[in-house]
Structure formats: C-alpha cells, structure tokens
Amino acid sequence: MSMKKNTAPIPPERIEKYIFLVRGQKIMLDKTLAELYGVATRVLNQAVKRNRKRFPSDFMVVLTRQEVMRMSQFVTSLKFSKRVHGFTEQGVAMLSTVLNSERAIEINIAIMRIFVKLRKMLAGNKRLAAQLAALERRIGEHDEAIRDIVTAIREMTDPPIPEKPRQFIGFHP
Numbered sequence: 433m434s435m436k437k438n439t440a441p442i443p444p445e446r447i448e449k450y451i452f453l454v455r456g457q458k459i460m461l462d463k464t465l466a467e468l469y470g471v472a473t474r475v476l477n478q479a480v481k482r483n484r485k486r487f488p489s490d491f492m493v494v495l496t497r498q499e500v501m502r503m504s505q506f507v508t509s510l511k512f513s514k515r516v517h518g519f520t521e522q523g524v525a526m527l528s529t530v531l532n533s534e535r536a537i538e539i540n541i542a543i544m545r546i547f548v549k550l551r552k553m554l555a556g557n558k559r560l561a562a563q564l565a566a567l568e569r570r571i572g573e574h575d576e577a578i579r580d581i582v583t584a585i586r587e588m589t590d591p592p593i594p595e596k597p598r599q600f601i602g603f604h605p
Contacts, residue, residue: 451547460524462519
C-alpha cells in the first residue's frame with residue numbers, strides 16, 4: 433500500500449486480507465489503516481492518543497510481539513514499530529471521528545461493509561453447521577430403521593432353511 437492520496441475505490445478483497453483474528457476478535461492493524469487512510473502511522477496513533485477515551489480495550493488492543501510475528505507471516509511487506517495497535521470493528525468506526533477527512537469517511541464505510549459481510553458469512557456458516565448436524569442425527573436414526581427394514585426383507589426373501597426331514601416311527605398318516 434502506498435501513502436499517496438488515492439480517490440479510487442478500494443476493492444473489498446484488498447481490505448479483507450488485512451483483517452486478522454486476534455484474541456477472538458477481528459482486528460485491523462494501525463499501520464494498515466494509516467496507509468488506507470493516506471496518513472502516516474504516527475499521525476493515526478497521535479490522533480488516537482489525543483482521544484484515548486474514545487478507544488476502550490474492546491475498540492483497540494496493543495498487540496504482543498508474538499501476535500505481530502504471527503501476522504507478519506501474512507503481511508510480509510509491513511514493518512512494525514515497537515508498539516502495534518489493533519482496532520476492532522468499533523475501533524475502526526471510531527477512527528473516522530478522530531481522523532475527520534473525506535478519505536477517512538470513505539475508507540471507514542468500505543471497511544464497515546467488509547466487517548458486516550464477514551459477520552454474515554460467519555452466521556451463515558454457523559447455520560449451515562447446525563443444519564448439517566441435524567441432518568447427520570436424522571440420517572443416523574434412519575440408518576437404524578433402514579437396517580431393520582433390510583433385515584426384514586432379507587428374512588422374507590431368503591429361502592427358508594430346510595428342516596430336517598422328520599423320521600416317523602410307526603404308521604404314517
């Protein structure tokens with residue numbers, strides 16, 4: 433990503449690849465957001481620092497070195513400072529209030545749409561998983577019933593096992 437001010441819309445795929453799951457939350461890194469907004473990371477972090485009350489712990493997290501290193505496997509082009517911030521969906525929304533520019537507003541709208549899309553996909557996956565589990569249970573119940581039916585059909589269609597011929601003692605009727 434470059435620092436030049438670009439007014440062309442950003443493709444959603446470009447934004448999606450910069451959303452990471454950390455500590456059970458979807459976040460975006462300060463460096464990535466600064467580049468999307470067309471400002472230096474230092475400027476973004478200064479704006480956050482001046483408005484610290486707007487960024488509680490569920491809006492912004494300070495990442496550990498291990499978390500940063502895990503992410504750097506996916507984002508090899510990024511160089512990280514000593515302190516890396518990750519912003520949740522709510523934190524990204526709050527950034528538009530502290531970075532009051534047209535570019536920040538446009539980028540925030542695009543990012544919010546991506547977060548909503550990801551949430552819908554996740555909800556759809558959960559719903560699909562629940563439906564599959566229900567189907568597996570029903571199939572399991574039907575398997576037993578089908579086995580019983582097949583056994584009954586086999587018993588009816590298999591020729592009966594011939595009984596030993598009776599030996600009569602005495603007179604035959």
